[in-house]
Amino acid sequence: MAHLLSLDLASLAALPCCAATLHAKGQHPRYLADAAARHYAHRDLAALEHDLGRSLPDGATIAAGIGTLTLLRHEVLWNPVHVAPQADPAPARRLASAELQSARLAACVTCGRLGEGGCEVAGCRCTGMGDPTALLSRCPLNRWPDSEPI
Numbered sequence: 317m318a319h320l321l322s323l324d325l326a327s328l329a330a331l332p333c334c335a336a337t338l339h340a341k342g343q344h345p346r347y348l349a350d351a352a353a354r355h356y357a358h359r360d361l362a363a364l365e366h367d368l369g370r371s372l373p374d375g376a377t378i379a380a381g382i383g384t385l386t387l388l389r390h391e392v393l394w395n396p397v398h399v400a401p402q403a404d405p406a407p408a409r410r411l412a413s414a415e416l417q418s419a420r421l422a423a424c425v426t427c428g429r430l431g432e433g434g435c436e437v438a439g440c441r442c443t444g445m446g447d448p449t450a451l452l453s454r455c456p457l458n459r460w461p462d463s464e465p466i
């Protein structure tokens with residue numbers, strides 16, 4: 317049975333994927349949890365275990381800090397699922413600058429994976445991926461000019 321994996325603030329803040337969020341927004345646990353959920357969605361369990369430096373229990377989930385995204389451990393992958401939204405208001409959504417949005421969209425137009433509903437690789441935008449307008453989104457294929465190294 318799945319159970320919530322609560323990563324403490326220090327663990328979240330130490331994850332490499334949270335560095336940009338930490339810089340942009342400070343040590344807000346909901347922002348950091350959201351950044352972690354976005355980063356590890358569809359990735360192998362071992363990636364988070366490696367970054368944390370410890371193993372994780374079977375059936376673990378990662379509850380993002382914003383909205384309804386939760387990552388459910390399924391075999392060897394983190395899969396996004398939906399849960400009830402948190403009761404208190406989510407922090408304001410941060411938009412990328414117009415220049416960054418344009419640069420990202422230019423990459424999307426030429427990559428061949430942009431469908432009518434958005435990025436076909438990222439799927440639902442609730443994962444936080446493939447949304448050129450969102451400052452902290454990322455391209456699932458690392459094709460944006462501000463992509464993180466794999």
Ligand code: SF4
Pocket residue numbers: 423424425427428429430434435436437438445446447454455456457458459460
């Ligand atoms: S987000 Fe990445 S993979 Fe998706 S359409 Fe844009 S460039 Fe292609």
